[in-house]
Amino acid sequence: MSPMRCVILLAGLLVSLPAAADEFTEQDLKRWEEQFQAVVKQGRELWTSGSLGTNGVACAQCHPNAANTHPETYPKFQKQLGRVANLWEMVNWCLRNPLEGEPLAADDPKMIALLSYIAWERRGVQLAPGKH
Amino acid sequence: MSRNFDRRSFLKTAGLATAAGTLPMTLVEVAFGQSSRNFTFAYISDAHIQHIKGNQFVRNWDRGLIRAVAETNLLDPRPDFVFFGGDLAQLGTKEELDHGAEILSRLRGKLYCVMGEHDYYLDLGEYWSKLFGPHYYSFDHKGVHFVVLNSILTYDDWTYNRWPTAEQRMLEMAGLDNPNGSPFMVGEKQREWLAKDLAKVRKDTPIVVLSHSPLQKIYKGWNFWTEDAEEVQALLAPFDKVTVLYGHVHQIQYNKIGNIVFTSAMATAWPWPYPQSYAQVESYLPKLTVHMNRADPFFERDATGWQFIDVYSGRVAVNYNLYNNKARRVAYNEATGQPEDTQYQSPDARIPPQTHY
Amino acid sequence: MPKTRSGPLLVAAPAFVLIAASFAASAQQPDRPLGLPPVPVPADNPQTPEKVKLGEKLFNDKRFSLTGEVSCSNCHDPNKAFTDSPLTTSEGINKLKGTRNAPTVVNAAYFASQFWDGRAQTLEDQALLPITNPVEMGLPNHDPVLEIVRTDPEYVAAFEQVFGKKGEEVTMREVTQAIAAFERTLIAGDSPFDRWYFGGDKSAMSEAAIRGFDVFLNKGRCVSCHTIEQDHALFTDNRFHNIGVGINRIQKDIPKLAPAFLKARSQGVDVDEKVLTDPRVSELGRFAITTSLDDLGAFKTSTLRNVAVTPPYMHDGSLKTLREVVEHYNNGGVSNPDDPVNDFLSGGIRPLNLTEQEINDLVAFLESLTSPRFAALQAQRMAMNPQACLVKPSRTTTAAAGAATAAGPAAATEGATP
Numbered sequence: 001m002s003p004m005r006c007v008i009l010l011a012g013l014l015v016s017l018p019a020a021a022d023e024f025t026e027q028d029l030k031r032w033e034e035q036f037q038a039v040v041k042q043g044r045e046l047w048t049s050g051s052l053g054t055n056g057v058a059c060a061q062c063h064p065n066a067a068n069t070h071p072e073t074y075p076k077f078q079k080q081l082g083r084v085a086n087l088w089e090m091v092n093w094c095l096r097n098p099l100e101g102e103p104l105a106a107d108d109p110k111m112i113a114l115l116s117y118i119a120w121e122r123r124g125v126q127l128a129p130g131k132h
Numbered sequence: 133m134s135r136n137f138d139r140r141s142f143l144k145t146a147g148l149a150t151a152a153g154t155l156p157m158t159l160v161e162v163a164f165g166q167s168s169r170n171f172t173f174a175y176i177s178d179a180h181i182q183h184i185k186g187n188q189f190v191r192n193w194d195r196g197l198i199r200a201v202a203e204t205n206l207l208d209p210r211p212d213f214v215f216f217g218g219d220l221a222q223l224g225t226k227e228e229l230d231h232g233a234e235i236l237s238r239l240r241g242k243l244y245c246v247m248g249e250h251d252y253y254l255d256l257g258e259y260w261s262k263l264f265g266p267h268y269y270s271f272d273h274k275g276v277h278f279v280v281l282n283s284i285l286t287y288d289d290w291t292y293n294r295w296p297t298a299e300q301r302m303l304e305m306a307g308l309d310n311p312n313g314s315p316f317m318v319g320e321k322q323r324e325w326l327a328k329d330l331a332k333v334r335k336d337t338p339i340v341v342l343s344h345s346p347l348q349k350i351y352k353g354w355n356f357w358t359e360d361a362e363e364v365q366a367l368l369a370p371f372d373k374v375t376v377l378y379g380h381v382h383q384i385q386y387n388k389i390g391n392i393v394f395t396s397a398m399a400t401a402w403p404w405p406y407p408q409s410y411a412q413v414e415s416y417l418p419k420l421t422v423h424m425n426r427a428d429p430f431f432e433r434d435a436t437g438w439q440f441i442d443v444y445s446g447r448v449a450v451n452y453n454l455y456n457n458k459a460r461r462v463a464y465n466e467a468t469g470q471p472e473d474t475q476y477q478s479p480d481a482r483i484p485p486q487t488h489y
Numbered sequence: 490m491p492k493t494r495s496g497p498l499l500v501a502a503p504a505f506v507l508i509a510a511s512f513a514a515s516a517q518q519p520d521r522p523l524g525l526p527p528v529p530v531p532a533d534n535p536q537t538p539e540k541v542k543l544g545e546k547l548f549n550d551k552r553f554s555l556t557g558e559v560s561c562s563n564c565h566d567p568n569k570a571f572t573d574s575p576l577t578t579s580e581g582i583n584k585l586k587g588t589r590n591a592p593t594v595v596n597a598a599y600f601a602s603q604f605w606d607g608r609a610q611t612l613e614d615q616a617l618l619p620i621t622n623p624v625e626m627g628l629p630n631h632d633p634v635l636e637i638v639r640t641d642p643e644y645v646a647a648f649e650q651v652f653g654k655k656g657e658e659v660t661m662r663e664v665t666q667a668i669a670a671f672e673r674t675l676i677a678g679d680s681p682f683d684r685w686y687f688g689g690d691k692s693a694m695s696e697a698a699i700r701g702f703d704v705f706l707n708k709g710r711c712v713s714c715h716t717i718e719q720d721h722a723l724f725t726d727n728r729f730h731n732i733g734v735g736i737n738r739i740q741k742d743i744p745k746l747a748p749a750f751l752k753a754r755s756q757g758v759d760v761d762e763k764v765l766t767d768p769r770v771s772e773l774g775r776f777a778i779t780t781s782l783d784d785l786g787a788f789k790t791s792t793l794r795n796v797a798v799t800p801p802y803m804h805d806g807s808l809k810t811l812r813e814v815v816e817h818y819n820n821g822g823v824s825n826p827d828d829p830v831n832d833f834l835s836g837g838i839r840p841l842n843l844t845e846q847e848i849n850d851l852v853a854f855l856e857s858l859t860s861p862r863f864a865a866l867q868a869q870r871m872a873m874n875p876q877a878c879l880v881k882p883s884r885t886t887t888a889a890a891g892a893a894t895a896a897g898p899a900a901a902t903e904g905a906t907p
Contacts, residue, residue, distance in 0.1 A: 056190065208748040434836060
């Protein structure tokens with residue numbers, strides 16, 4: 001096939017196909033944002049609940065508004081884990097240690113909610129991976 | 133580098149190198165002005181004894197208070213008395229207050245207590261009074277006038293009308309970052325009492341105020357705040373030497389407003405981030421403050437501790453005894469007229485762990 | 490070749506051949522075994538083969554003691570991984586007992602301070618103190634040492650060759666520098682753990698040890714003080730912590746003991762002498778050195794390398810086996826679970842709630858930290874005391890089922906009567 005006919009054929013395909021790739025509307029954005037905020041809200045509830053561990057201690061007691069969690073610095077060398085690690089692993093460290101509870105899987109909905117809340121409270125801060 | 137190989141002097145040198153971080157436990161006198169007017173007291177604050185169930189309390193906070201009491205008991209010569217700076221309990225329950233009181237009872241010497249919001253909002257301090265006495269009061273000691281305020285009150289509406297149960301009210305006040313919270317204040321009644329109390333005091337009598345909330349406006353979102361700070365400061369302003377010691381913030385802070393020196397106490401339970409660590413708000417931290425060292429959370433006692441205070445010539449020096457962390461001393465500098473860290477105040481003297489973000 | 494000495498030559502010979510061989514492999518620079526960073530060498534004391542040889546000679550010289558019977562190697566015996574295992578506390582001249590357990594010299598070069606309480610900054614500083622301590626080598630001062638090194642023909646030649654000094658120019662500085670240079674060659678990594686974790690050899694550690702490593706990092710909370718990093722593991726944070734060993738004995742006395750000690754110290758008492766001769770002062774730990782309340786009962790984090798061949802454990806040698814050590818930590822800082830925890834306990838110590846399996850696995854992990862040159866010594870120990878790494882005899886049934894599947898060579902001795 002000649003190159004020109006390839007181009008025309010291709011152009012035709014592009015025009016005729018329904019919504020492809022990452023097309024999204026204002027409503028999609030609004031809906032997804034709401035879904036995300038719902039998870040952030042759930043994260044906040046978990047954050048203040050004291051039910052993640054076994055001793056009633058809540059994340060918010062030491063980390064009001066998720067301060068001092070530094071999500072922008074991960075992954076980094078984490079002394080308490082002995083290696084370069086990611087934020088969720090440190091969340092698990094806190095669940096095990098000050099909260100005397102059990103760790104969560106990285107994709108556990110509760111973990112996702114906690115991470116969403118942490119990131120939301122830290123929005124706008126520049127990435128600084130590796131920073132102690 | 134020359135080395136002196138005499139074993140005795142070597143060990144002495146090794147010891148002295150760390151002397152800056154130690155407490156004055158030897159028989160050295162802090163001698164300024166009239167020595168009979170110099171004295172010391174210990175200041176333990178924010179124990180947050182937290183009940184789990186039955187006979188179980190959060191071990192982490194228990195150990196913090198136990199250690200502070202044990203170390204205070206080691207002070208030699210003995211301090212004149214001990215202050216407890218508020219928030220003995222976490223949710224103000226009888227179990228928590230009893231358990232905390234039991235640990236405090238191991239202290240040698242007289243104990244004075246300051247009310248904290250975590251002690252107050254369950255029963256409005258009723259059980260507290262049975263254990264520790266009045267919520268606000270004053271006394272004189274070796275020429276210094278001590279005032280203890282209950283500075284964690286809040287608007288009547290919030291206290292009496294807003295919440296369906298006392299437990300709910302306590303829970304809402306217990307969350308530091310709770311948007312449903314309400315700002316602390318001393319309140320009109322106490323300010324009137326304070327005005328009358330101070331009317332009897334000479335202007336050159338040193339005054340030390342013990343308060344749980346900062347009697348300043350630092351960051352409202354975490355109630356590092358006293359709503360009527362200006363009014364209270366105005367009552368204190370006429371006096372020559374005023375120091376306000378406050379708890380609640382669980383971190384090192386110090387400041388001077390007018391002629392009033394403010395210095396915070398550490399918690400025995402856990403440290404809090406500085407307000408600047410919350411990226412979504414502007415916050416004001418006293419410019420003078422050299423931050424405490426950051427804590428390693430593995431060490432449950434890191435960046436917790438208690439204070440040992442020298443009062444000399446009516447001025448106050450606060451020695452922070454922090455575990456797994458750097459001991460700090462914040463003292464009034466006569467030359468500059470402000471409270472300063474005796475080791476780290478100069479910008480060149482700062483160390484990396486003092487960087488918070 | 491090494492001089493003749495009393496003791497099992499069979500074990501001594503390979504150790505020294507290995508040291509000589511590993512050193513010959515890199516003439517000017519010490520080895521960097523797998524799992525360890527380069528040995529820190531001070532700029533004013535570079536390594537040379539002749540200096541190392543001189544240091545070794547000094548290390549073994551019994552003339553540097555009041556009775557002519559005690560050298561560094563008495564308590565730091567090359568045949569016992571440079572300790573005096575199984576002694577709980579060391580014995581000096583005339584069998585005088587001290588208060589502390591002799592730490593191994595192996596990998597001591599990586600410490601930021603020496604002794605259990607860190608009272609010496611460097612290996613050079615450390616070498617001075619035992620010579621004049623009354624319960625160690627017992628000399629009144631260092632003059633007898635100087636007399637010998639300045640007049641003994643072999644030493645005269647060696648100091649001239651190594652430092653270009655003779656006569657009065659030879660001082661304790663040169664003596665301790667030579668000893669330290671020798672000690673800087675006593676490094677050992679390349680354990681089964683190193684080969685598995687840093688070397689990528691999936692078969693290097695047993696299943697039990699691998700599970701034990703997970704305990705070490707997570708439930709056991711060991712890694713925060715016994716540090717591991719991305720490409721090496723020192724197993725020590727070089728800090729001092731009160732973990733509740735020994736201090737419980739003096740807890741009630743601390744309000745009197747601490748101020749009394751401080752008073753004595755301010756009046757000039759010799760701290761090095763006091764901590765090794767007074768068992769109660771010894772328990773004050775690093776507090777005796779820094780007078781900081783935070784250091785009450787605190788001792789230096791040991792390295793865990795080769796821990797299986799350096800029993801007994803802790804500053805007072807009070808924990809005989811690795812299992813007892815793990816149980817002490819599991820109990821939250823008391824050796825007997827019914828004892829109260831001391832008031833000054835480090836905030837890093839708390840009850841761990843480990844299961845029997847986890848305890849055994851953690852012990853298996855600790856045993857995987859032995860370097861090849863001490864593997865024979867470890868095998869010897871396990872043969873002599875198989876129960877050391879297994880569950881307690883009273884819990885044989887269920888735990889035995891676990892141990893039989895998990896442990897390697899130890900399982901073969903399962904059920905042997907103690």
